[in-house]
Amino acid sequence: MPTTSTFLPTCVSVDLSALAHNLAQFRKGLSPGCDVLAVIKANAYGHGSVHTAKALIRQGVSRVAVVSIEEGITLRQAGINAPIVILGPVFHEQFTELFTHQLTPVISDAAILPALGQAAASLPTPYPIHLKVETGMGRLGLAHAELVDLFSSRKFPRALHLEGLMTHLADADGPATDTTEEQLTRFRKAIEIVRTSGFRVPLIHAANSAGAVRFPDAQFSLVRPGIMLYGYHTLPPSIAAPDLKPVLTLRTTIAQLRTVQAGHKVSYNGTFTAKTPTKIAILPIGYADGLSRHLSNRGSVLIRGQRAPIAGLVCMDMIMVDVTGIAGAAVGDEAVIIGRQGDEQITADDIARWTGTIAYEVLCTIGPRVPRLYHEG
Ligand SMILES: Cc1ncc(COP(=O)(O)O)c(C=O)c1O
The missing domain is CATH 2.40.37.10 (Lyase, Ornithine Decarboxylase; Chain A, domain 1)
Structure with a gap:
């Protein structure tokens, strides 16, 4: 980082007290026991992932999420020891880096689980992963039938620890609520499938910024705010947003x-x-x-x-x-x-x-x- 005495004709300045303010305002709307998994992908939405992560961790955030393994490694190399969740897809070629840097992958394709399980078999303890369920975004995630197959036939690898179960909301900031409500219904069914198979999943999460504010039902054990931490939102005008300051x-x-x-x-x-x-x-x-x-x-x-x-x-x-x-x-x-x-x-x-x-x-x-x-x- 340049020293503050360097003359910088063009620069970004990031107000970390505004970041702390936004986090505090956002937290006011969370149910007791619901924690923040701060989304700091894409260089913390342009704000700089390392400094943003450190500032959020100082404010008590215990987990952060990025999209790629490279983004995760940048944080580890900057000395960040908090759990880092990799939201994006993971490829076979990346297993070693994942384990070396203790990054928690979100697995969104059941096909990769056997190979990941095999790669993790030599590790001393089951390796934590989060499993993503497709409930209506039409993007990454296990379809309902794949989830049933995975858990009813006990194919979940023993070398892996199912730390988290998640989905992603496609329309939490849209004009109507029905898409989100349908997604949440599908997600609750997915949670049921996993739980009835005997898995106790400690971390359940679905909501981005808009989802957490607008749908209290979408606040499970974690929520995943990004944009609101940085002082912006896309909620419809009829929904009261937290008091936010651009960072x-x-x-x-x-x-x-x-x-x-x-x-x-x-x-x-x-x-x-x-x-x-x-x-x-x-x-x-x-x-x-x-x-x-x-x-x-x-x-x-x-x-x-x-x-x-x-x-x-x-x-x-x-x-x-x-x-x-x-x-x-x-x-x-x-x-x-x-x-x-x-x-x-x-x-x-x-x-x-x-x-x-x-x-x-x-x-x-x-x-x-x-x-x-x-x-x-
Ligand atoms: C999977 C996932 N969760 C959470 C977020 C954070 O969303 P927002 O910035 O709207 O809070 C994103 C952002 O795109 C995302 O892709």
Whole structure:
């Protein structure tokens, strides 16, 4: 991590006290005994997985989830000893790495269980796994019939410990509740099948952020929040969300200013033509840093507490913004892409609206070359 004295023209700053605040607010809605499995995949939705994991663990989170074994190894190599659940698919070639780094796989395909069981047979104790049940997402997971087959015929390998049983909700933030209710009914049946076969599964989980807030029935022993920890949500307006604060600010700095005359064009392919003499600021951030090209001639940034519209196409490493109306705009001024400046604010939701996506994508596509700085408050 860069030291705080390094000058960073373009950087993300992550407010760890906002992260702690969001966790505390989210926890207020949990039933007693229900714990948080914090989802920190995709570099903690762009916030930086190692620092985010450490901050959450300091707040009492006992387990974290990522998608890939590589993401899990990054956390282990940073000294994180808490249980790490790998939500994504696991391949035969990865068993050794899984065991070496003590990562807990989610098994979503019954076909891999015999081989995993065989690989784990030489370990001193049964290896913990979570089993995923497909209840309506149409993605990973064992279908009902596969689950019945696995447990009724006692095929579950002895070298494995069934630590968790999970599913994933497809529509917890949708306008209606019926899809989620049907999924929860199917999941309860799956729990019954496993329990009646004599397995006592300590960890049962189904709900993402929206599921946990909107469907108290979906809070089993764990819930898996991601987006709400980072200060955003996608709940319909009729549902009260916890009081959340965006954790991440993305800022850059004016590198150069130029006044272009009426008729002059700005950026590739000349999609912006100045109508009158126009003051253009050049900012060192582009689509390689995660600023979508769909923001070309659309979005704006904050400079001196005012909105400066993006002029022309977003380049790989730069954007140009119109600062004609911003008195005193100067080289070295801060330009906020996501965050607050004065009385103005641009959120990841605003950028998502301008670019036709969701805040998740805006956050997790912030590029790896943008340094992340961490602070409390
Ligand atoms: C399996 C799983 N659980 C939980 C989450 C967290 O979801 P959210 O960020 O909506 O809380 C995700 C995110 O996509 C996921 O894939």
